[in-house]
Amino acid sequence: MSILIDDELCTGCGSCVNNCPYSAIELVNNKAKILPSCNLCGACVEPCPVEAITLKRGAQKAAKVDFSQFKGVWVITEHYKNIIHNVAFQLLGKGRELSDILGVDLTFVILGANFDNELDEISKYGMDKIIYVKSPILKHYYSDLYVKVLSELIIENKPEIILIGATPTGRDFAPRIAKKLNAGLTADCTGLAINPETMNLLQTRPTFGGNIMATIRNPNSRPQMATVRPGIFKEPQKVEKKVSVKKIDYAFEEKDSVSKIIKVINTSKTHVNLEDAKIIVAGGRGVGSKEKFKLIEELADVLGAELGGSRITVELNWLDPDRQIGQTGVTVSPKLYIACGISGAVQHIVGMENSDVIVAINKDPDAPIFHIAHYGIVGDLHEILPILIEEIKTINLNKE
Numbered sequence: 201m202s203i204l205i206d207d208e209l210c211t212g213c214g215s216c217v218n219n220c221p222y223s224a225i226e227l228v229n230n231k232a233k234i235l236p237s238c239n240l241c242g243a244c245v246e247p248c249p250v251e252a253i254t255l256k257r258g259a260q261k262a263a264k265v266d267f268s269q270f271k272g273v274w275v276i277t278e279h280y281k282n283i284i285h286n287v288a289f290q291l292l293g294k295g296r297e298l299s300d301i302l303g304v305d306l307t308f309v310i311l312g313a314n315f316d317n318e319l320d321e322i323s324k325y326g327m328d329k330i331i332y333v334k335s336p337i338l339k340h341y342y343s344d345l346y347v348k349v350l351s352e353l354i355i356e357n358k359p360e361i362i363l364i365g366a367t368p369t370g371r372d373f374a375p376r377i378a379k380k381l382n383a384g385l386t387a388d389c390t391g392l393a394i395n396p397e398t399m400n401l402l403q404t405r406p407t408f409g410g411n412i413m414a415t416i417r418n419p420n421s422r423p424q425m426a427t428v429r430p431g432i433f434k435e436p437q438k439v440e441k442k443v444s445v446k447k448i449d450y451a452f453e454e455k456d457s458v459s460k461i462i463k464v465i466n467t468s469k470t471h472v473n474l475e476d477a478k479i480i481v482a483g484g485r486g487v488g489s490k491e492k493f494k495l496i497e498e499l500a501d502v503l504g505a506e507l508g509g510s511r512i513t514v515e516l517n518w519l520d521p522d523r524q525i526g527q528t529g530v531t532v533s534p535k536l537y538i539a540c541g542i543s544g545a546v547q548h549i550v551g552m553e554n555s556d557v558i559v560a561i562n563k564d565p566d567a568p569i570f571h572i573a574h575y576g577i578v579g580d581l582h583e584i585l586p587i588l589i590e591e592i593k594t595i596n597l598n599k600e
């Protein structure tokens with residue numbers, strides 16, 4: 201898609217300027233001029249009284265891109281209250297692996313206001329470079345500012361791979377950037393690898409309701425962009441190494457953002473943090489009822505674990521929605537995951553298979569959960585769990 205202004209017809213009346221929601225048109229020598237921030241929304245076409253503006257839709261012939269210009273792996277951060285989301289560090293672990301295979305630098309990109317004192321600690325996560333774009337307005341997430349700054353940085357530096365957390369924030373800005381740069385983007389990846397022959401990024405993600413895993417490659421455009429859900433990859437071990445930091449003091453203009461944050465309101469009612477939990481006890485339909493879920497809660501309690509469950513238990517109102525684990529819930533990777541009365545549907549498995557140790561309790565010896573469990577107990581959870589709880593209580597007592 202492209203937008204064209206016929207200079208011969210344009211009278212410089214300014215109606216397009218007034219109607220552009222992105223302030224992406226200005227008058228130069230009394231003629232309308234489209235600025236790089238144009239996102240081709242077409243809002244200027246209709247108001248032009250002399251029909252000087254045309255939006256050309258339809259398939260564009262892809263321009264031949266010289267891939268050799270694109271080098272490096274980038275991980276883009278997001279943060280809330282000046283705390284970087286864990287997914288960014290997890291992506292650095294995977295990013296290191298990919299950049300080592302490609303023999304290129306791994307760069308961590310931060311858009312923020314107050315990270316100067318954090319940079320030493322951040323630089324222990326194994327990247328080679330940090331690009332820190334600094335501005336007071338970047339204290340909060342602004343969709344259009346992220347798109348503007350990151351698109352500019354990407355055009356200037358030409359990274360070949362860009363990794364972003366598949367959080368609500370990442371899911372907001374990643375596709376906007378991909379659209380702007382005509383780049384390929386694969387959302388919600390659960391696996392990333394490099395094809396040893398083509399050196400293209402292989403991006404694996406569940407599809408068709410999680411029933412199959414598709415591996416997507418992006419051979420015709422650069423950069424190759426992927427979002428990855430929190431909990432899929434492990435954070436790397438911290439290392440002491442020299443990291444080059446490029447700080448950019450960015451001066452935004454008012455027209456750069458169509459929105460203004462007046463107040464940040466946290467609407468989350470609970471403080472469930474399954475993504476960081478070390479132990480999770482999860483219940484499925486096999487638990488039987490909301491009342492019987494108390495047994496699962498009791499096991500979680502004696503273990504100091506977080507409580508989770510399958511989607512059915514949320515649908516049956518046995519469990520709060522923010523405790524659902526799986527494809528449409530949270531992805532977790534605790535040290536210990538105890539699945540009680542969970543069959544092991546693929547949509548559940550994709551959310552917990554990266555746990556260090558998986559224990560499954562199920563009365564069906566053929567339940568698919570046993571294919572991925574490290575330890576399995578075949579039997580009725582209502583008989584097994586009280587024994588387990590008593591044993592753990594005794595161990596806890598002996599420890600005191």
Ligand SMILES: Cc1cc2nc3c(=O)[nH]c(=O)nc-3n(C[C@H](O)[C@H](O)[C@H](O)COP(=O)(O)OP(=O)(O)OC[C@H]3O[C@@H](n4cnc5c(N)ncnc54)[C@H](O)[C@@H]3O)c2cc1C
Nearest residue numbers: 484485486510511526527528529541542543548562563581
């Ligand atoms: C698009 C899509 C997205 C989805 N997203 C998710 C998701 O994010 N998370 C998710 O979990 N699911 C998700 N699902 C649903 C998923 O397909 C399964 O239906 C669900 O995970 C099954 O939950 P379950 O294992 O608790 O129940 P069931 O499959 O009914 O399994 C119950 C298990 O309990 C065992 N059992 C019964 N009684 C006992 C007992 N007394 N003691 C021991 N074991 C017992 C049974 O043998 C059985 O294996 C999704 C589905 C779709 C189509």
